Amino acid sequence: MLKTGGAIVIVAVLAAVLGPWLTPFDPAAQLLSLRLSGPSAAHVFGLDELGRDIFARVLAGARISLIVGLTVVSISASVGTLLGALAGYFGGLFDDAVSRVIDVLLAFPGLLLAIALVAMLGPSLGNVLFALAIIGWVGYARLVRGQVLRARELEYVQAARAQGASVVRVLWRHVIPTAMPAVVVQATLGMAGAITGEAALSFLGLGVQPPTPSWGTMLNGGRAHLLDAPHLTVFPGLAIAVLVLGFNFLGDGLRDLADPKKAR
Amino acid sequence: MARYLARRILFTIPVLLGVATLVFSLIHLVPGDPVQSMLGEGVSPQDVAEMRTRLGLDRPLLVQYGTFLKGLASGDLGTSLRTNQPVARAIAERMPATFELALAAMAVAMAIALPLGVLAAVRARTATDVAATTLALVGISIPNFWLGPLLAIVFSVVLGWLPVSGRGTLAHLVLPAITLGAPLAAVLARMTRASVIEELNELYVLAARARGASRLRAIVRHAFRNSLIPIVTVIRLQFGAVLTGAVITETIFAWPGVGRLLIQSISFRDYPLVQGCILLIAGTYVSMNLLTDVLYGFLDPRIRYD
Numbered sequence: 001m002l003k004t005g006g007a008i009v010i011v012a013v014l015a016a017v018l019g020p021w022l023t024p025f026d027p028a029a030q031l032l033s034l035r036l037s038g039p040s041a042a043h044v045f046g047l048d049e050l051g052r053d054i055f056a057r058v059l060a061g062a063r064i065s066l067i068v069g070l071t072v073v074s075i076s077a078s079v080g081t082l083l084g085a086l087a088g089y090f091g092g093l094f095d096d097a098v099s100r101v102i103d104v105l106l107a108f109p110g111l112l113l114a115i116a117l118v119a120m121l122g123p124s125l126g127n128v129l130f131a132l133a134i135i136g137w138v139g140y141a142r143l144v145r146g147q148v149l150r151a152r153e154l155e156y157v158q159a160a161r162a163q164g165a166s167v168v169r170v171l172w173r174h175v176i177p178t179a180m181p182a183v184v185v186q187a188t189l190g191m192a193g194a195i196t197g198e199a200a201l202s203f204l205g206l207g208v209q210p211p212t213p214s215w216g217t218m219l220n221g222g223r224a225h226l227l228d229a230p231h232l233t234v235f236p237g238l239a240i241a242v243l244v245l246g247f248n249f250l251g252d253g254l255r256d257l258a259d260p261k262k263a264r
Numbered sequence: 265m266a267r268y269l270a271r272r273i274l275f276t277i278p279v280l281l282g283v284a285t286l287v288f289s290l291i292h293l294v295p296g297d298p299v300q301s302m303l304g305e306g307v308s309p310q311d312v313a314e315m316r317t318r319l320g321l322d323r324p325l326l327v328q329y330g331t332f333l334k335g336l337a338s339g340d341l342g343t344s345l346r347t348n349q350p351v352a353r354a355i356a357e358r359m360p361a362t363f364e365l366a367l368a369a370m371a372v373a374m375a376i377a378l379p380l381g382v383l384a385a386v387r388a389r390t391a392t393d394v395a396a397t398t399l400a401l402v403g404i405s406i407p408n409f410w411l412g413p414l415l416a417i418v419f420s421v422v423l424g425w426l427p428v429s430g431r432g433t434l435a436h437l438v439l440p441a442i443t444l445g446a447p448l449a450a451v452l453a454r455m456t457r458a459s460v461i462e463e464l465n466e467l468y469v470l471a472a473r474a475r476g477a478s479r480l481r482a483i484v485r486h487a488f489r490n491s492l493i494p495i496v497t498v499i500r501l502q503f504g505a506v507l508t509g510a511v512i513t514e515t516i517f518a519w520p521g522v523g524r525l526l527i528q529s530i531s532f533r534d535y536p537l538v539q540g541c542i543l544l545i546a547g548t549y550v551s552m553n554l555l556t557d558v559l560y561g562f563l564d565p566r567i568r569y570d
Contacts, residue, residue: 100278100282101282103278103279103282104279104282104283104286107279107280107282107283107546107549107550108283108286108542108545108546108549109503109504109505109507109508109545109546109549110504110505110507110508110509111508111511112507112508112511112542112545112546113286113542115508115511115526115530115542116287116290116538116542117290117293119530119538120290120291120293120294120535120538121293121294121295122295192405196407199407199409200407200409200512203409203512204511204512204515204527205527205531206530216409219409219410219413222413223413223516226413226416226417226421226428227421230417230421233410233413233414233417234414234417236410237407237409237410237413237414238410240407240410241402241405241406241407241410242405244405244407245401245402245405248401248404248405249401252401
């Protein structure tokens with residue numbers, strides 16, 4: 001599972017980076033006379049409603065998806081780990097405040113808050129990143145808070161405190177590292193979540209705006225052509241499913257490594 | 265039980281207040297002037313001023329907040345800007361469709377996941393298990409905004425068996441329910457497998473077998489029954505995904521529910537209606553959580569005293 005997931009993710013990263021060299025077609029170039037043509041030797045995934053090469057656009061979309069995933073996960077994991085660690089370590093009012101904010105944010109299921117935020121702020125890649133990070137940090141904060149609550153009672157952590165180590169040192173050197181394996185697993189699965197989230201928002205017309213080639217935007221464009229050109233829907237969706245499956249495999253494999261008992 | 269119930273309800277009130285506050289502040293996130301944004305360019309300053317007064321946006325923030333909460337308490341969510349219909353009524357008209365879809369999706373999910381999960385657990389570490397587990401992970405990874413159009417291509421366009429959009433007959437419900445239920449089935453199957461494996465290793469299952477219970481009876485009556493609490497937890501957690509998934513599924517299949525209303529109101533910049541839909545979906549989710557918590561209290565007395 002770990003290897004399959006890793007392989008899929010590496011291929012996706014390579015496709016995203018090497019995209020411009022893998023196809024002679026510009027993802028924005030239009031061949032209007034060939035619009036909606038199906039897959040052929042020259043255009044392996046066919047052409048879309050404006051005659052743009054779908055393979056080139058899927059490759060370009062991989063870049064958007066991976067950038068969204070990495071940005072959202074980096075921001076969410078950093079903010080969530082920091083707030084969760086501080087809340088778990090200090091407890092008291094700060095913990096109460098963070099916990100209540102988490103409770104309220106968790107009252108919005110799934111992407112609902114992200115949809116609401118983007119609906120108000122306006123559709124754009126920046127707003128999608130912001131909205132996904134706002135809902136993303138909560139999972140990390142809860143996870144790290146729980147781990148820190150346990151870790152702060154450990155003898156070596158108490159020994160470090162007794163030796164006069166500063167709060168920052170205790171947290172950074174002794175407490176947060178105990179939560180890292182779980183955070184890495186969460187971040188890997190979070191990549192899958194962020195990629196799906198962006199694609200869902202773009203599919204609803206609330207995310208990345210045309211002509212930027214996002215997989216979700218491409219699927220949205222394909223909806224009007226289900227009858228006459230299903231390839232517009234098949235290939236971008238396949239790309240999302242394979243990449244998300246890769247991150248899910250990787251996350252599952254890493255979780256099994258971190259917690260062999262659960263791997264049964 | 266009464267104390268447990270009271271504690272859970274008391275815990276829910278600040279959460280609902282937080283949700284209401286967040287939804288109230290949404291309109292103030294609109295860049296620039298929200299009224300201008302709603303009405304678009306080319307409207308007279310009088311129209312803008314009139315709309316601002318109508319929405320109460322000309323009053324101090326605290327007064328707006330107080331009015332908003334007072335309205336909520338009396339079930340008044342404001343008026344739709346596009347149709348002039350009360351927001352509460354517009355949502356109430358769409359709610360049965362969303363509940364119908366959500367329930368059908370959950371039924372589909374359970375019908376697929378429970379047998380699949382139990383089968384994988386009973387045949388743990390065999391080819392059947394690997395196939396079921398991989399299938400579940402693939403199911404989780406396929407986004408419903410792709411699965412829906414794919415099902416429509418196959419069953420509506422190619423085979424012509426089912427209608428591609430709308431609501432009315434049972435045939436209309438099939439594709440949306442599968443689209444919304446499939447990812448839930450995948451998650452549920454994984455949880456059922458893990459939970460049943462855990463229970464199968466317990467001594468009481470061995471004891472049941474020793475007393476002469478058949479293998480099937482030991483699995484279904486003993487192991488599966490006791491693995492239901494974690495499964496109920498997953499169903500509860502996934503209910504949120506069903507509510508959000510409904511927004512996407514209803515949009516794909518033109519299903520006339522609250523989710524589609526939300527997306528339509530976003531495109532019309534009908535902010536009061538957007539706020540109402542968000543509030544209702546979040547409120548339903550919180551209420552469902554409360555309900556399942558109370559249900560746990562009944563199912564497992566240890567939880568009440570925790």
